[in-house]
Amino acid sequence: MRTVLSALVIAATAHTAHAFCGFYVSGSGSKLVNDATQVVLMRDGTRTVLAMQNDYKGPLEDFAMVVPVPVVLHEGDVKTLKPEVFAHVESLGSPRLVEYWEQDPCPQPVLYGESFGYGSIGFGAGAGGVAYGAIGMGRSTVKIEAKFDVAEYKILILSATDSAGLETWLHDNSYKIPAGAEPLLRPYIESGSKFFVAKVNPEKVQMVDGHAALSPLRFHYDSDDFSLPIRLGMANADGKQDLIVSIFSKNTRYEVANYKNVFIPTNFDVKSAVKSRFGEFYAALFDKTIEANPGAVVTEYAWQAKRSYHCDPCAEMDVTSADLAQLGADVIGGDIANAFMLTRLHARYGKRDMKDDLRFREAKPIVGGREQYSKDGIEYGAKPATDGENHFQARYAVRHYWTGAITCAHPQRYVWGGPPDGSYAPTIGAQKIAFAPRGKLALGSVIGRDLWEIGFKKGSK
Numbered sequence: 001m002r003t004v005l006s007a008l009v010i011a012a013t014a015h016t017a018h019a020f021c022g023f024y025v026s027g028s029g030s031k032l033v034n035d036a037t038q039v040v041l042m043r044d045g046t047r048t049v050l051a052m053q054n055d056y057k058g059p060l061e062d063f064a065m066v067v068p069v070p071v072v073l074h075e076g077d078v079k080t081l082k083p084e085v086f087a088h089v090e091s092l093g094s095p096r097l098v099e100y101w102e103q104d105p106c107p108q109p110v111l112y113g114e115s116f117g118y119g120s121i122g123f124g125a126g127a128g129g130v131a132y133g134a135i136g137m138g139r140s141t142v143k144i145e146a147k148f149d150v151a152e153y154k155i156l157i158l159s160a161t162d163s164a165g166l167e168t169w170l171h172d173n174s175y176k177i178p179a180g181a182e183p184l185l186r187p188y189i190e191s192g193s194k195f196f197v198a199k200v201n202p203e204k205v206q207m208v209d210g211h212a213a214l215s216p217l218r219f220h221y222d223s224d225d226f227s228l229p230i231r232l233g234m235a236n237a238d239g240k241q242d243l244i245v246s247i248f249s250k251n252t253r254y255e256v257a258n259y260k261n262v263f264i265p266t267n268f269d270v271k272s273a274v275k276s277r278f279g280e281f282y283a284a285l286f287d288k289t290i291e292a293n294p295g296a297v298v299t300e301y302a303w304q305a306k307r308s309y310h311c312d313p314c315a316e317m318d319v320t321s322a323d324l325a326q327l328g329a330d331v332i333g334g335d336i337a338n339a340f341m342l343t344r345l346h347a348r349y350g351k352r353d354m355k356d357d358l359r360f361r362e363a364k365p366i367v368g369g370r371e372q373y374s375k376d377g378i379e380y381g382a383k384p385a386t387d388g389e390n391h392f393q394a395r396y397a398v399r400h401y402w403t404g405a406i407t408c409a410h411p412q413r414y415v416w417g418g419p420p421d422g423s424y425a426p427t428i429g430a431q432k433i434a435f436a437p438r439g440k441l442a443l444g445s446v447i448g449r450d451l452w453e454i455g456f457k458k459g460s461k
Contacts, residue, residue, distance in 0.1 A: 038052065038053045038086045038089070038090065038244065038246075039051075039052050039228070039243070039244070039245050039246070040052070040086065040089055040245075040246045040247075040248070040327055041228070041245065041246070041247045041248070042247075042248040042249070042324075042327055042328035042329070042332055042336075043226060043247060043248070043249050043252075043254075043360075044249060044250055044332045044333070044336070046222045046223060046224055047220060047221075047222050047331065047332060048220065048221060048222075048223065048226060049218060049219075049220040049327065049328025049331060049332065050218065050219060050220070051081060051085075051086075051216060051217070051218040051326075051327050051328070052216060052217055052218075053081075053083060053086045053216040064197050064198060064199040064200065065197070065198045065200075066170075066195055066196070066197050066198075067195065067196040067197075067198075068188040068193040068194070068195055068196075068229055069157075069193065069194050069195070069196045069219070069221065070192075070193060070194070070221055070223045070225075071194065071221045071222075071223065072145045072146055072157050072159075072194055073146065073155075073157055073194070073196060073219050073221065074146055074148070074157075075146075075148040075150070077219050077220055077221065078148075078150050078155060078217065078218070078219045079150065079217075079218045079219070080150060080151040080153075080215035080216060080217060080218070081215065081216040081217070081218050081326045081327070082216075082326065083213075083215075083216055085216070085323045085326050085327060086216060087317060088317045088318065088319045088320065088323050089246050089319055089323070089327075089342075090244075090246075090429075090431055091315045091316050091317035091318070091429055091431070092301075092311060092314075092315060092317070092318055092319045092342065093246055093300065093301040093303075093342055093344035094301075094315055094394075094429040094430055094431050095264070095282045095300060095393075095394035095395070095396070095429070095430040095433075096313065096315055096393065096394070096395050096396070096427050096428065096429050096430070097270070097274065097275065097278045097395075097396050097397070097398065097427070097428040097429075097430070098313050098371075098395065098396070098397050098398070098427055098428075099275070099397070099398045099399075099400075099425045100371075100397055100398070100399050100400065100416040100417065100418075101399075101400045101416070101417060101418060101419055101420055102399070102400065102401050102402040102413070102414060102415065102416060103402070103415045103416070103417050104402065104404065104420075105402055105406050105408070105411030105412050105413050105415070106406060106407055106408035106411055106412075141160070141161050141165060142158055142159070142160045142161075142165055142166055142168075142169040143158065143159045143160075144156055144157070144158060145157040145158065145159050145194060150217075151204070151215050152200055152201050152204035152205050152214065152215060153198040153199065153200060153201075153215075153217070154198070154199040154200075154201060155196065155197065155198050155199075156196075156197040156199070157194055157195070157196060157197075158194065158195040158197060159194050159195070160189050160195070161189070162186070162189055163182045163183070163185035163186040163189050164182060166185055166189065166195065167181065167182050167185065184231050187231070188229065196219070198217065200212075200214065218326070218327070218328070220328060220331050225359070226254075226359070226360045226361075227357050227358060227359040227360060228245060228357060228358040228360070229357040229358075230243065230347075230349075230354055230357055230358060231354070231355075231356070231357060240348050240349065240350050241348070241349060241350070241434075242346070242347070242348050242433065242434035243346070243347045243348075243349075243358075244344065244345070244346050244433075245344070245345045245346075245347075245358070246342060246343070246344050247342070247343040247344075247345070247360070248324065248327060248328070248336065248340050248341070248342055249336075249340070249341045249343075250332075250335075250336050250339070250340065250341065251304065251339075251341050252341055252362050252363075253302045253341060253343050253362070253363045253364070253365060253366065253390045254343045254345070254360045254361065254362060254363060255297070255299065255343075255345070255360070255361060255363040256297045256345065256358050256359060256360060256361070257359045257360065257361040258356050258357075258358075258359045259295060259296060259297050259347075259354075259356075259358070260293055260295060260296040260297070261296065261297060261299060261363075262289060262293045262296045262297075262298055262299070263298070263299050263366075263368070263381065263382040263392070263453070264285070264286065264289055264298050264299070264300050264346075264394045265285065265289065265381070265451045265453040265454060266368055266369040266380075266381065266382075266392075266393065266394050266395055266396070267368065267369045267370070267378055267379055267380055267381075267395055267396075267397075268380075268396060268397075268447060268448055268449050268451070269396070269397050269398070269399050269447075269448030269449070270396050270397070270398060270446050270447055270448060271398070271445075271446045271447075271448075272398050273446060274396070274398065274446050275398060275428065277441060278428050278430050279430045279431065279432065279433055279435075279436035280436045280437050280438075280440065280441045281396075281430075281441060281443070281446060282394070282430040282433055282436070283433050283436040283437075283438055284438070284441050284443040285443060285451075286298065286346065286348065286433065287348075287438065288443060288451070288454055288456050289453075289454050290348055291454075292454040292455055292456070293454070294353075295349070295353055295354070297345050297346070297347045297358065298345065298346045298347070299343070299344070299345060299346075299366075299382070299392070300344045300345070300346050300393075300394045301342060301343065301344035301392065301393050301394065302341070302342070302343050302344075302365075302366055302390040302391075302392040302393075303341070303342055303390060303391055303392065303393060304339075304341050304365075304389040304390045304391060305319075305339065305340050305341070305342060306338075306339045312370060312371075312391075313395075313427045314427065315427050315429040316426065316427070316429060319340075319342075321337040321338065324336060324337040324340065325337060341390060343390075345358075346433075364384060364385075365384070365385035365387075365388050365389055365390045366382045366383065366384060366385055366390055366392045367379070367382070367383055367384075367385045367386075367390070367391045367392055368380070368381055368382040368383055368391075368392040368393070369392055369393040369394060369395040370391060370393070370395070371397075371416070381453055394430075399416065442461050443456070443460070443461075444456070444457065444458055444459045444460035444461060445459070
């Protein structure tokens with residue numbers, strides 16, 4: 001595909017806002033602020049299904065979202081989704097914190113299986129047409145290729161011969177484009193992109209705590225290329241933006257082809273204080289990873305999910321077959337609803353950091369971040385998968401070492417499991433990372449080892 005989705009907000013976003021995968025234009029000129037966006041892609045062969053959820057504040061008077069798309073979309077290509085599906089995707093792929101207790105070294109250890117959320121027990125050293133009309137703009141033309149309604153959205157599919165013509169059309173139709181947008185529109189128009197314009201009917205939108213509760217949108221198309229445009233979002237970006245992309249496929253892990261790929265440091269112990277500040281801890285770790293690898297895109301999760309091994313440990317919510325059907329399994333086909341691959345990529349960038357869209361390519365299988373041991377200790381970092389299946393995650397552990405009496409002659413140390421009283425300790429997920437406090441937690445004070453992957457030493461600030 002030439003383009004998938006791009007972003008531009010009419011008002012400057014907050015420093016910790018997610019990058020918006022859309023383009024807001026307002027008829028009233030009022031500020032529209034996007035707080036968070038989730039992008040979920042499903043890919044098989046040449047077919048891409050794109051779903052997005054946007055959360056923003058501001059008046060609803062006559063505004064619209066503009067998205068570059070590679071082909072003319074029709075009514076059957078566009079759907080709305082239930083918002084909870086995005087919470088399930090975020091939970092499944094989120095960085096996670098687990099808690100382990102060393103079992104009594106003398107009695108027969110009580111084994112906690114993966115159904116309790118503790119994963120494997122380790123023994124070791126510890127530690128995603130038909131033209132309805134054309135509007136002439138002098139030497140340029142904007143054509144309405146299709147129009148239809150979906151839920152609260154009135155949708156137009158536009159084509160244009162040049163970016164100035166599209167800008168003029170939007171202005172003439174009472175939409176205001178942020179300054180500096182025209183040069184960013186130009187490459188999409190030159191590549192033949194169309195523009196998906198979703199205008200909202202305020203009478204059909206419910207406001208919840210000052211936010212417009214808009215239905216998430218999904219559309220699909222066929223194209224050889226697989227990419228995610230982000231350049232439009234640079235026009236009035238204020239500070240850093242976070243973009244998290246979840247990609248579902250049948251069995252393929254994806255990485256970016258035009259930026260550096262790095263893996264988040266994973267599988268090390270942290271102090272118990274991290275439990276109440278896990279989002280803040282992870283934001284600090286992510287920032288240090290980007291500091292060591294400027295402009296990189298970080299892989300946080302790559303997991304081959306099957307009926308018998310869906311996650312290890314599992315977070316609070318999982319992705320169901322019904323979720324996957326909403327996200328595109330109904331148009332992808334096959335058995336993806338029961339066996340799928342989820343890749344989670346995370347980029348954090350400012351106005352001058354990213355010069356091109358995100359272009360995806362297939363990547364080799366990896367493993368890492370599991371409670372598995374070898375003669376070299378626990379499984380550190382990301383390593384090639386020997387069985388051809390991906391099982392990598394951002395995972396961190398709080399460990400409680402045995403402090404009771406050891407009365408047997410041959411104690412068996414470092415057998416990890418659940419709490420001694422048999423209660424359940426849930427896995428903690430790091431969600432809404434873009435909004436976590438930054439600059440207040442000293443990462444080096446809470447980690448259990450040097451982070452050799454990024455050249456960061458324990459005890460550093």
